[in-house]
Amino acid sequence: MSSASSSKVVLITGTSSGIGLAAAVASAQAGWRTVATLRDTGRADALRKAAAEAGVELDIRQLDVVDEASVTAAVDGVIADYGRLDAVINNAGAGHLGTLENDSVADVRDVMEVNFFGVLNLSKAAFPHLRSAGGRLITVTSVGGVVGQPFNEAYCAAKFAVEGYMESLAxxxxxxxxxxxxxxxxxVATEFVNNIGLDLEAEIADAGPYAPALDAYVNRTVAQFLNAAQTPAQVAETVLEALTADRPAFRLQTSDWARGFTGTKLADLDGSAVLGVTSGWVA
Structure with a gap:
C-alpha cells in the first residue's frame, strides 16, 4: 500500500451495518479514501457487498473503540499507510434498555464505556492528525443526546455526555x-435495536412495578421504528454533509421529525414541554 495519498482520508467506526456502513459507502462515492472499521472483521461481508454494489473501494480494518491499544494501532496504521487523516466519524455504539432500580451500576458503566469513552479514545488518538490536516471530527449521537427518554437512562446519559463534551470542545x-x-x-431502520440483545417479553415480565410502563414504552417505540424510521442511507446524507460542507454546523439533525423533537428540548427552559411528551410514552 502506498505510504501517502493525495485523496482526503476518513476513518469511520461501526461500519458492519446500518449508518456506519451507509456512511462508509457514501464517503467513498464522494471521493474520500475511506477506512471502514469494525470490532469484528468477520462481520464485514455486508460491508464488502455494499461497496461492490456501489462500485467503490473501502479499506476495511479492525478497531475496537473500547480497547485503547486497538485504537492506537488503527490510527497509527492509517498514518503509516496514507500519511494523513482528514476526518473521523465516530459511529460505533451500543443500545441499552433499563431503568435505575433494575440496572446495576456495572451495566451503566458498560454503556458509558462504549458510547462515551469509546468516542473519546478515538477522538483523542486522532486529534493531532486532524489538527495537522485542518480536518473534521464528526460524532453520530442521537436525539437521545438532547432529549432524555424513558428506560434509556444509561444510553441517554452517554449520549448527553458526548454532546456536552463535543459542544465544549468545538x-x-x-x-x-x-x-x-x-x-x-x-x-433508524437498522440492526441497532436488535443488537441490544434483549428478549423484550422477558424484560417486561422481570420489570416488577415498572412492567406496565415498560410495556407501553416498548409498544410505542416499536411502532415508531415501523412507521417513522429513516433508512441508514438517508442518515448518511447528513453525515456526508458534516464531512463535506465548507462550514458544517455543530449540530445536525437527520430529519424534520428529529429537528422538531430536539427543538422541543432546546426551547424548553423549564423542562415541562419535554416531560409532557415523554410522560405520554409510558402511560
Whole structure:
C-alpha cells in the first residue's frame, strides 16, 4: 500500500451495518479514501457487498473503540499507510434498555464505556492528525443526546455526555482548525435495536412495578421504528454533509421529525414541554 495519498482520508467506526456502513459507502462515492472499521472483521461481508454494489473501494480494518491499544494501532496504521487523516466519524455504539432500580451500576458503566469513552479514545488518538490536516471530527449521537427518554437512562446519559463534551470542545478545536459536529438521528431502520440483545417479553415480565410502563414504552417505540424510521442511507446524507460542507454546523439533525423533537428540548427552559411528551410514552 502506498505510504501517502493525495485523496482526503476518513476513518469511520461501526461500519458492519446500518449508518456506519451507509456512511462508509457514501464517503467513498464522494471521493474520500475511506477506512471502514469494525470490532469484528468477520462481520464485514455486508460491508464488502455494499461497496461492490456501489462500485467503490473501502479499506476495511479492525478497531475496537473500547480497547485503547486497538485504537492506537488503527490510527497509527492509517498514518503509516496514507500519511494523513482528514476526518473521523465516530459511529460505533451500543443500545441499552433499563431503568435505575433494575440496572446495576456495572451495566451503566458498560454503556458509558462504549458510547462515551469509546468516542473519546478515538477522538483523542486522532486529534493531532486532524489538527495537522485542518480536518473534521464528526460524532453520530442521537436525539437521545438532547432529549432524555424513558428506560434509556444509561444510553441517554452517554449520549448527553458526548454532546456536552463535543459542544465544549468545538470552539477550542476551531481555534486550531478542526471542525467538530454531532449528527442526531431519530428512529433508524437498522440492526441497532436488535443488537441490544434483549428478549423484550422477558424484560417486561422481570420489570416488577415498572412492567406496565415498560410495556407501553416498548409498544410505542416499536411502532415508531415501523412507521417513522429513516433508512441508514438517508442518515448518511447528513453525515456526508458534516464531512463535506465548507462550514458544517455543530449540530445536525437527520430529519424534520428529529429537528422538531430536539427543538422541543432546546426551547424548553423549564423542562415541562419535554416531560409532557415523554410522560405520554409510558402511560
Amino acid at each position: 470552539p477550542v478545536a476551531a481555534s486550531v482548525g478542526v471542525a467538530v459536529s454531532v449528527v442526531e438521528p431519530g428512529a
